[in-house]
Amino acid sequence: GGGGAESLDYEVVENYAYREEQAQRGAIYVAYTVAVKWFFALLIGVGTGLAAVFINLAVENFAGWKFAATFSLIQHSYFVGFLVYTLINLALVLSSVFIVTQFAPAAAGSGIPEIKGYLNGIDTHGILLFRTLIGKIFGSIGSVGGGLALGKEGPLVHTGACIASLFGQGGSTKYHLSLRWLQVFKSDRDRRDLVTCGCAAGVAAAFRAPVGGVLFALEEVTSWWRSQLMWRVFFTSAVVAVVVRTAMRWCSSGKCGHFGSGGFIIWDISGGQDDYSFEELFPMAIIGIIGGLLGALFNQLTFLITYWRRKYLHKRGSKVKIIEACLISLLTSAISFGLPLLRKCSPCPEMEANSDMKCPRPPGMYGNYVNFYCHKEKEYNDLATIFFNTQDDAIRNLFSAKTFHEYTAKSLLTFLAMFYTLAVVTFGTAVPAGQFVPGIMIGSTYGRLVGMFVVKHYKKLNVEEGTYALLGAASFLGGSMRMTVSLCVIMVEITNNLQLLPLIMLVLLISKAVGDAFNHGLYEEQARLRGIPLLESRPKYHMRNMTAKEACRKQKVVYFPRVVKVEDLVSILRCNKHNGFPVIDHSRNGEALVLGLILRSYLLVLLQSKKDFQHGALPCDLGGRSIPIRHNFSEFVKPVSSKGLSIEDIHLSPDDLEMYIDLAPFLNPSPYIVPEDTSLSKAYNLFRQLGLRHILVVPRPSRVTGMITRKDLLLKE
Amino acid sequence: GGGGAESLDYEVVENYAYREEQAQRGAIYVAYTVAVKWFFALLIGVGTGLAAVFINLAVENFAGWKFAATFSLIQHSYFVGFLVYTLINLALVLSSVFIVTQFAPAAAGSGIPEIKGYLNGIDTHGILLFRTLIGKIFGSIGSVGGGLALGKEGPLVHTGACIASLFGQGGSTKYHLSLRWLQVFKSDRDRRDLVTCGCAAGVAAAFRAPVGGVLFALEEVTSWWRSQLMWRVFFTSAVVAVVVRTAMRWCSSGKCGHFGSGGFIIWDISGGQDDYSFEELFPMAIIGIIGGLLGALFNQLTFLITYWRRKYLHKRGSKVKIIEACLISLLTSAISFGLPLLRKCSPCPEMEANSDMKCPRPPGMYGNYVNFYCHKEKEYNDLATIFFNTQDDAIRNLFSAKTFHEYTAKSLLTFLAMFYTLAVVTFGTAVPAGQFVPGIMIGSTYGRLVGMFVVKHYKKLNVEEGTYALLGAASFLGGSMRMTVSLCVIMVEITNNLQLLPLIMLVLLISKAVGDAFNHGLYEEQARLRGIPLLESRPKYHMRNMTAKEACRKQKVVYFPRVVKVEDLVSILRCNKHNGFPVIDHSRNGEALVLGLILRSYLLVLLQSKKDFQHGALPCDLGGRSIPIRHNFSEFVKPVSSKGLSIEDIHLSPDDLEMYIDLAPFLNPSPYIVPEDTSLSKAYNLFRQLGLRHILVVPRPSRVTGMITRKDLLLKE
């Protein structure tokens, strides 16, 4: 695997420059850093909240306007209505795919696998750039507004991460938007924490689920975690909640067009079933199993189709991508408009006197019982109620309580088959795309189907079909994404109902277990396909029987002496692609000593700046502090999401090549080491848990000069 | 620090015996282990759920019966009522302190600091024994039923951990309750995971908050975390939720006496305020600040009082402890009965027609407006409503909505001062004691006080005093325990209301920040006092400027040769207390080589069994597998919560002392090592993140034989 993906340097390089910088830092500087961290957490929350509001506002307005126009046109002619509906969808999707292919290729897809990779230690090129952010925001407005079978939640997580990363580098340097006084975070390590905050903010904004956001960041994306970070992430989520709520309030007075009536996903299911009997556990377990099966199938199919797309289709350039997206848009429009046309309308049920539901629903409103191609007055089209609608409204209708027998089994099955196919086919198109809402759609459809059977067979129980739809949604997401706690909390927060928590837990446990029997979660599968080599949290079983030395196979270690001739340096860097090199010093009496590890990126910076070239091959004296500090520590930091320098970018004169360079001040003097016959599983734990990039394998030591135990680490000062 | 606390061995000792055992294991064995793990998760859930139901049932019945008796007696004579009330309380408290002091000393207190220590890597003697479990269950029934200012939630966490640990060792060996086929978990590492499950189960059972339980285990107690574990913990919590719910259902038909009407803490505040205006944020911030201040003060006072108790009082034996508890019980009874007597009754407010509240409340019922020492018919005593009641009911009354002006500021202030003092004084008594419910009491009192002012001053707003009481409760807990996400979720789950989530978050952030300015959280302070040396998740700042070698100071490392004479072994073990020793082999040509690390506990087992004694000083051949396996891997495992063997327990004949022992098959061949000039903060990260007990400090290596990078760890098989 690997492809073009490069690892991040989460380890602190405690070299000379770093130590100098640390020594200069006073208490004020430390306080300033902490303050900036919290300030950034605030900004990330505000930024992500506003981005979410903007996306929702735009999508709701586009979609609302589209459906309003179509509904008024079909009063006269269904054909004209269809035409306009299709063209609006096509235009929106086209704008989205155009932005993505021409301007921000990294904005395609959900972005969660890439962010997961980033937090696991792998940088995917371009994933956190400013242009990706812009592409993501406008692209997802187009793709979601254009009615494709995808959602805006995954992209929002990516958006949050981009915003966080931009703050992390103090703005976008490319677009001259950077602020010097905010550039305090110089290492991949600090940026990682910010990106974690950004992810949580994204989920919090997407679902208005602040606790769910924290848990998502914790369970699904991060690979390392500290409880201090938890608090900061929590703060960011709280800020998002406040921002979104304020915006919703402001909009509720009608200032935001169609937004505010439909608005953010919150599917309030209060007034539904709030108790359950033991007999119901059986059909619920069935839902869990279906969820696991359909979810695993979804992962498998999307894996295959993405594989095929990458291999045959997307190689041929962006034109093919654009045509593909347009065809899928046409297909989606045709199915969502055409299928309900083929369906016979059902007569309206008797409405209870005090219900605010109307059948058929009045034109221009949201709600159940859509009149679409019905010839009689008091009729509705159940397929149109879910199909010919925004996904948010469709889910609201599927979750709705007190609407027994609204849907026929045939309609639900048709919808399930069609929408499932559309979701699979749409997955991997070159537009920003989330899988949460489509997943909820699919799940709630078969959930409601099971609910209908339960209502029929256990006649006496107080059963609501909407509750089963909710459980179905949870089960499908569990079966596909394999999250547990975070998904559970998100489901609770979006439905605003705590009563069903144990049931959601049960269904999730079953569907995850069933899904795990077949394949990995959706994000892991996709990461694998994209060449993002995620390290799992535990070593594989067979690693117990291997040693660290065996893992390195028969590689000959490429290393440098302390003082190296520029010519040699360049030629070694040219002829291999390694990113870290041990530096070994030979003292006069022939004894060798490993001084540390130097990163390729550091060497390239040194070669480019030429400041440290010297004429003699003699090392400078570090202890006496005689070397002037010619480099700021921050010069060595690789810019976010860029390939950084390459050896081909560096041009040296023949004179330069004759010079020497002393690597001692720049190397990492204490890389982590393991003796060569350590078992690989121990080395794995070291690597994974500390987030390393290199481990040096060394011979067994011959002496022990000290022991560190807990007591030695408890020093006070 | 340290005292008698010993570290746990979380690291896997990959010695010869272990490798042999691993090699013998087939796929069936692995599947069996996984199945047992899940089975244990189930059992822990069921066990903790049942324990919680039992404790609640007992407490509610004792307390309910006590208050019923007192209320019927005071119709005739307040003096007789007081006498009976006091005596019942005294009897209950006496039984509790008696059980604890005579039978299970480790059951005193909340147990959370000790469990936190256990999961951080420190074993406190006796904390997870069967007798501690029994003492905890019956002790907390006595102490809570006896009306002391403490709760049953902390003890439930400890109970859950004990249950988990007992399953982890397959029952209690001491009481011959163990099952061989369940003894699959032989290492401290596996037990740690189970104890984590147990903690989550405890919180889930105490508050009926399954998600809160998972988060509590994650945020507050564990030091290491894997996402696989999260799923198992989540499952356990779900099981607890189901068990508790089933029991509650069964009891709701009145089969459980007083239990079922009051029952588990769930303070439903639906029907209260579900919206808030920006003006309210100011008083809410005030609540946060008060919470931070009072919480930090509480930590400080309890720290001092516990310090004083441990130093002067509890040294003198259990009689003093018993007398102390009895005095505190008498004081509590006198205050809670006496103070309301001094208070003038207030006239009942006008009740709304459709409200189910009555004023004064009918005798034998639960609810607001308690008639206590009131001379007129339509009067109630507001101080008695909170003071002369079980804590659960008092909190329900403080949280209640639509009860404006029920309490006077004077009553609330009196109660706050008195209860705060009682809570501080009671803390550290030799009975099982939690701080959650007292914290909620204190917090909701000043919260309601602030709420009263808000109601008075912002007249137009739809403000409920009960909502402010809830925020106050959150703020005090945040200020004292310094939890964030888990506390937030627990508050939401116990009040069954998601609407207030952002407000609770806000208040918690403020109170934690204010509290952190003064001292550490309650549990950390208590752990420090008890000599439990918790390692924080991050190294101290000054560690960056120290090397690993400096941390070991000038210690001379005590080590063993590969084949050691028994006499030397015994004398070395006698004359120091170290728990790990490097083993260094000198080959014939004089070269030395560090073979690994041997634990004291292993050496003691070897000395006791005598099986491996040999006559010659020649090492046996490991490679040729010529040594017979005389030891089962499990023999080396230290029993839970016991001191294990000591060198004094071992008796050797003079002949034995002349023998030799080859340590090679038993040592840990790959302990983690760091070069001596590694910065201490790196060594700290290694120690803390991997949960180590020993790090060997070695000289810088002279060669690098290999490099491990991400690519090398991605091998497939």
Ligand SMILES: Nc1ncnc2c1ncn2[C@@H]1O[C@H](COP(=O)(O)OP(=O)(O)OP(=O)(O)O)[C@@H](O)[C@H]1O
């Ligand atoms: N200095 C070196 N000398 C010899 N072999 C090396 C050296 N550095 C790395 N290798 C080996 O070369 C292979 C690829 O190395 P590379 O440095 O590209 O790491 P990687 O796993 O691709 O991670 P990344 O490039 O993202 O840091 C690995 O098998 C690694 O063990």
Ligand SMILES: Nc1ncnc2c1ncn2[C@@H]1O[C@H](COP(=O)(O)OP(=O)(O)OP(=O)(O)O)[C@@H](O)[C@H]1O
């Ligand atoms: N083999 C050894 N030789 C020399 N010094 C040691 C050795 N083992 C430990 N020490 C030192 O002795 C001190 C106390 O050691 P001890 O083994 O009791 O560890 P501890 O921190 O108390 O943890 P625990 O006893 O719980 O494992 C520490 O400063 C440690 O560095």
Ligand SMILES: [Mg+2]
């Ligand atoms: Mg590489």
Ligand SMILES: [Mg+2]
């Ligand atoms: Mg010790």
